[in-house]
Amino acid sequence: MLKFTLQILAPPNHGCRRFLSVIESAALSQIQDAPVSEYSKKINLSSLPKCKNISQLRKLHCELIVNGLISELSTANKVLHSYTLHRDLESAYALFNEITAKNSYFWSAMIGGLARAGEFLSCCRVFRDYVRSGDRPDDYTLPMVIKNCRNFMDLQMGRLLHGFVYKCGFCSYTFVAATLVDMYAKCKAIGDAGKVFDEMPKRDLVSWTVMIGAYTECGNPERGLELFDRMRERGTVPDKIAMINVVNASAKLGSMHKARIVDEYVKMMGFSLDVILGTALIDMYAKCGSLELAREKFDGMKERNVVSWSTMIAAYGYHGEGQEALDLFGMMLGSGVLPNSITFVSLLHACSHSGLVDEGLEIFSLMQDKYGVRPDVKHFTCVVDLFGRSGKLERALSLIEDMNIEKDVGLWAALIGACRIHGDVELAEKAATSLLELQPQNAGHYILLSNIYAKAGRWKEVAKVRELMNHQRIKKIPGWTWIEVDNKIHKFGVGDHTHAWSREIYEQLKCLSERLELAGYVPDTNFVLHDIDDELKLDILHTHSEKLAIVFGLLATPEGTPIRITKNLRVCGDCHTFIKFVSRVTRRVLVVRDANRFHHFQEGACSCSDYW
DNA sequence: CTAGGCAGAT
Numbered sequence: 001m002l003k004f005t006l007q008i009l010a011p012p013n014h015g016c017r018r019f020l021s022v023i024e025s026a027a028l029s030q031i032q033d034a035p036v037s038e039y040s041k042k043i044n045l046s047s048l049p050k051c052k053n054i055s056q057l058r059k060l061h062c063e064l065i066v067n068g069l070i071s072e073l074s075t076a077n078k079v080l081h082s083y084t085l086h087r088d089l090e091s092a093y094a095l096f097n098e099i100t101a102k103n104s105y106f107w108s109a110m111i112g113g114l115a116r117a118g119e120f121l122s123c124c125r126v127f128r129d130y131v132r133s134g135d136r137p138d139d140y141t142l143p144m145v146i147k148n149c150r151n152f153m154d155l156q157m158g159r160l161l162h163g164f165v166y167k168c169g170f171c172s173y174t175f176v177a178a179t180l181v182d183m184y185a186k187c188k189a190i191g192d193a194g195k196v197f198d199e200m201p202k203r204d205l206v207s208w209t210v211m212i213g214a215y216t217e218c219g220n221p222e223r224g225l226e227l228f229d230r231m232r233e234r235g236t237v238p239d240k241i242a243m244i245n246v247v248n249a250s251a252k253l254g255s256m257h258k259a260r261i262v263d264e265y266v267k268m269m270g271f272s273l274d275v276i277l278g279t280a281l282i283d284m285y286a287k288c289g290s291l292e293l294a295r296e297k298f299d300g301m302k303e304r305n306v307v308s309w310s311t312m313i314a315a316y317g318y319h320g321e322g323q324e325a326l327d328l329f330g331m332m333l334g335s336g337v338l339p340n341s342i343t344f345v346s347l348l349h350a351c352s353h354s355g356l357v358d359e360g361l362e363i364f365s366l367m368q369d370k371y372g373v374r375p376d377v378k379h380f381t382c383v384v385d386l387f388g389r390s391g392k393l394e395r396a397l398s399l400i401e402d403m404n405i406e407k408d409v410g411l412w413a414a415l416i417g418a419c420r421i422h423g424d425v426e427l428a429e430k431a432a433t434s435l436l437e438l439q440p441q442n443a444g445h446y447i448l449l450s451n452i453y454a455k456a457g458r459w460k461e462v463a464k465v466r467e468l469m470n471h472q473r474i475k476k477i478p479g480w481t482w483i484e485v486d487n488k489i490h491k492f493g494v495g496d497h498t499h500a501w502s503r504e505i506y507e508q509l510k511c512l513s514e515r516l517e518l519a520g521y522v523p524d525t526n527f528v529l530h531d532i533d534d535e536l537k538l539d540i541l542h543t544h545s546e547k548l549a550i551v552f553g554l555l556a557t558p559e560g561t562p563i564r565i566t567k568n569l570r571v572c573g574d575c576h577t578f579i580k581f582v583s584r585v586t587r588r589v590l591v592v593r594d595a596n597r598f599h600h601f602q603e604g605a606c607s608c609s610d611y612w
Numbered sequence: 613c614t615a616g617g618c619a620g621a622t
Contacts, residue, residue: 140614
């Protein structure tokens with residue numbers, strides 16, 4: 001028996017040599033002498049995936065080989081599945097190559113295992129071999145390969161698979177289509193995601209859920225929430241995972257009204273607040289502007305993990321409550337939950353957003369010395385930001401020069417941001433060179449550099465940057481601003497005339513601008529790169545989406561209530577100045593959510609250190 | 613045996 005087994009294993013599969021010693025010990029064990037039929041009863045294969053350790057699993061595998069049971073495909077399949085669950089891919093491959101008469105279950109187990117293990121290329125290769133073998137992949141295998149593409153955001157491979165799915169007539173299969181929708185969403189191809197979803201003959205809860213998530217992922221949470229309503233109208237009852245997607249959509253939208261409705265709905269449905277749903281709700285309230293409600297959810301949770309703590313810490317951070325964030329970190333340590341890399345990013349960001357330079361540097365060293373978290377580029381970015389804002393530009397630069405991690409866009413952007421604040425043109429040029437090398441198509445970088453030149457009065461260079469942009473046909477992406485008034489979201493674009501109150505808004509804006517100028521506000525025309533005269537420049541400046549939204553807020557909300565607006569692109573310097581003056585002249589409180597950072601304006605002052 | 617769930621930088 002032993003000899004026979006060794007012969008089976010003899011073909012050149014590198015994983016097999018490993019088994020030899022184990023096989024020998026298995027062969028020597030008492031079980032080996034028992035008759036096959038009796039032995040097979042002794043092995044409870046359903047417990048296979050639960051095998052505690054890999055050596056136990058290997059031993060079992062060997063016993064199966066020794067007793068000639070491994071050629072049974074369903075048995076081999078279970079062993080293969082277990083190997084992939086234990087991430088022992090070498091053994092999995094060895095077994096996989098051993099079995100020549102593979103069925104679709106067997107192929108699926110290998111493909112699914114590789115996808116789960118994050119082996120993108122291997123997974124694709126095995127799938128290719130599956131197709132080449134002449135067998136037709138079924139509706140069980142396809143979701144796994146498609147998910148593999150999702151995990152690696154490989155849109156090209158994903159489209160290829162979609163074509164295959166189409167040719168095989170699997171598009172109408174709910175599992176296959178749902179995975180395609182999810183894959184397209186993660187690759188930011190919302191058009192394709194929607195097309196697949198629309199063409200589904202039958203939609204179950206998961207299909208609706210992935211489509212809601214798809215809209216959120218691709219920057220249209222409002223549509224995701226609409227879809228949720230449509231789903232319920234059609235009689236599909238959401239579960240907890242669906243609700244988590246809805247909560248996320250609501251967080252991204254930033255509407256407090258929606259946030260409350262969603263929260264009420266979760267309560268009404270009686271979903272228990274587990275760590276994930278609870279954390280999602282904390283995040284939602286924080287991003288909709290209420291630290292208090294976020295904290296209430298946080299305090300009400302029975303169990304908190306590192307994500308829950310990090311979420312709450314980050315929330316204090318982007319609301320400009322750096323000290324609160326640090327205090328909460330202390331509580332987290334006290335509760336015995338260990339911080340991870342993301343916790344420290346949140347903490348460092350909280351410090352730079354609140355101007356806590358020394359505290360931030362302390363966290364940065366504590367992170368490495370006490371918690372063994374290796375700083376990645378994002379941690380460095382926060383520290384560059386910390387140095388940069390406090391005017392320590394040389395230290396920021398030397399930190400960048402000394403780090404031996406690949407530098408990314410965000411890092412250079414932090415440095416150039418600091419240069420802007422402190423007017424360091426030379427260093428800005430250096431940062432911009434790296435920035436434009438990495439992202440030559442991003443209009444924001446050119447505008448940033450141009451602003452710095454303009455601030456220093458270097459008009460020749462301003463023109464050069466403009467020329468460069470024209471030459472490469474780079475256009476500024478228009479920004480949008482949202483404002484919630486009377487439980488409704490109003491959206492404004494640059495020079496927007498589509499709003500019902502447009503006439504009033506522009507009239508009021510004109511009056512207001514005059515009042516602001518009397519109060520000392522000087523419009524900052526520098527950012528306007530178009531080759532146009534000053535009057536037109538001023539015209540464009542006055543129609544910034546932020547300004548339109550703010551004026552609408554002034555007109556439509558009673559005095560005494562804060563005006564809350566949300567911006568999808570960074571608020572520019574001119575608008576920042578504008579908002580400051582508005583808060584002084586009108587004595588209103590303005591809360592601006594700017595790419596998930598909150599700025600409170602009151603009496604002509606901004607709560608945080610984000611602008612000059 | 614297959615699909616959907618929480619946090620971070622400019």
